[in-house]
Amino acid sequence: MSQRRTGRRPGKQDTREEILAAARDTFADHGYESASIRRIATRAGVDPALVHHYFGTKEDLFRAAAAAPIDPATFFPQIWAGDPEGLGERIVRAFLGVWEDPETGPAIRATVRRAVADERSAVLLREFFATLVVRRIVHELGADKTPEEGALRASLVASQLFGVALGRYLLRLQPLADLPVETIVTAIAPTVQRYLTADLAGLPG
Amino acid sequence: MSQRRTGRRPGKQDTREEILAAARDTFADHGYESASIRRIATRAGVDPALVHHYFGTKEDLFRAAAAAPIDPATFFPQIWAGDPEGLGERIVRAFLGVWEDPETGPAIRATVRRAVADERSAVLLREFFATLVVRRIVHELGADKTPEEGALRASLVASQLFGVALGRYLLRLQPLADLPVETIVTAIAPTVQRYLTADLAGLPG
Numbered sequence: 001m002s003q004r005r006t007g008r009r010p011g012k013q014d015t016r017e018e019i020l021a022a023a024r025d026t027f028a029d030h031g032y033e034s035a036s037i038r039r040i041a042t043r044a045g046v047d048p049a050l051v052h053h054y055f056g057t058k059e060d061l062f063r064a065a066a067a068a069p070i071d072p073a074t075f076f077p078q079i080w081a082g083d084p085e086g087l088g089e090r091i092v093r094a095f096l097g098v099w100e101d102p103e104t105g106p107a108i109r110a111t112v113r114r115a116v117a118d119e120r121s122a123v124l125l126r127e128f129f130a131t132l133v134v135r136r137i138v139h140e141l142g143a144d145k146t147p148e149e150g151a152l153r154a155s156l157v158a159s160q161l162f163g164v165a166l167g168r169y170l171l172r173l174q175p176l177a178d179l180p181v182e183t184i185v186t187a188i189a190p191t192v193q194r195y196l197t198a199d200l201a202g203l204p205g
Numbered sequence: 206m207s208q209r210r211t212g213r214r215p216g217k218q219d220t221r222e223e224i225l226a227a228a229r230d231t232f233a234d235h236g237y238e239s240a241s242i243r244r245i246a247t248r249a250g251v252d253p254a255l256v257h258h259y260f261g262t263k264e265d266l267f268r269a270a271a272a273a274p275i276d277p278a279t280f281f282p283q284i285w286a287g288d289p290e291g292l293g294e295r296i297v298r299a300f301l302g303v304w305e306d307p308e309t310g311p312a313i314r315a316t317v318r319r320a321v322a323d324e325r326s327a328v329l330l331r332e333f334f335a336t337l338v339v340r341r342i343v344h345e346l347g348a349d350k351t352p353e354e355g356a357l358r359a360s361l362v363a364s365q366l367f368g369v370a371l372g373r374y375l376l377r378l379q380p381l382a383d384l385p386v387e388t389i390v391t392a393i394a395p396t397v398q399r400y401l402t403a404d405l406a407g408l409p410g
Binding site for chain 1: 317330331334363365367370396399405
């Protein structure tokens with residue numbers, strides 16, 4: 001399935017695709033931390049400077065490789081800045097915003113569809129979730145929570161948000177598919193709030 | 206993609222497949238209520254008695270067409286029989302049981318994967334959910350709840366349960382993928398309980 005070794009001399013578009021394919025393989029095989037730009041460049045048979053030229057930082061390249069239409073980092077400051085009681089509501093609203101948006105919505109639907117169908121894409125989405133979402137949530141929760149507890153809370157939040165996305169946008173279950181966004185926010189924000197902040201009985205760590 | 210008109214004289218396996226394909230098309234096009242066994246038999250070019258012979262009742266045929274490995278009806282009595290406070294917990298445990306079971310687990314994973322990838326399969330899963338799950342939950346909730354409220358509660362429950370399934374079994378997000386079942390039951394049962402029984406502010410109806 002790889003188109004990296006065609007024997008043709010690559011044009012600009014080919015080079016970009018070669019780097020992306022090498023990045024996908026490297027991130028999936030070695031994880032985000034161990035996947036250096038140098039390693040990816042070597043795999044693609046190009047100079048590391050060219051990787052930076054096309055894709056910017058390693059994190060930018062990772063988002064492109066994982067086909068993530070948004071940078072979760074851009075949401076974190078505004079989500080965590082407000083009152084602690086509104087945390088769940090702000091998270092649900094930001095998450096649904098990405099799926100409802102005519103620019104990012106189709107892209108994130110395609111990404112999740114691909115991850116459900118294809119194991120390599122699932123590995124990339126997992127790595128993306130673990131690196132760019134869970135770690136930041138653990139950081140934001142603060143030092144009084146263990147990393148294990150933070151990761152558990154993050155994945156419970158994901159279980160609710162991904163479930164709404166699956167039901168509303170991918171399977172289009174009724175009435176979930178046609179509810180106003182604000183009805184969903186009202187209904188599930190307390191769930192997200194509880195997963196992030198409440199005592200969860202039987203929590204490990 | 207249809208293999209219903211091959212020109213070959215069908216053997217037993219072919220007849221079974223022809224009926225299943227006709228059932229999928231008919232249920233997807235007309236919905237469960239309007240899709241009679243007679244209509245499906247006509248579409249498959251067989252006698253209605255043969256449909257009953259191969260698949261039993263219309264509901265049995267529907268479950269086969271939707272590739273549903275379980276009959277939700279078998280769970281409802283035991284789930285609703287116990288104390289009302291344990292409702293969420295019994296639902297989560299029964300749901301995870303189907304996904305964890307070595308018989309039904311792979312089948313339900315395949316069904317959901319297919320529904321995410323293919324619109325016709327999604328239509329069948331939606332129809333299955335609306336007919337065999339939502340209506341029964343509305344019935345069990347009792348006459349003091351409107352059908353609209355019951356359907357909303359059912360789809361919120363689905364958003365949490367399907368999200369756990371997507372994260373744990375299809376995407377394998379950590380730590381969700383490796384948590385003991387009982388930890389998940391403890392964490393999400395209160396969510397399901399709340400969606401079914403609590404006052405939800407801003408609820409339609």
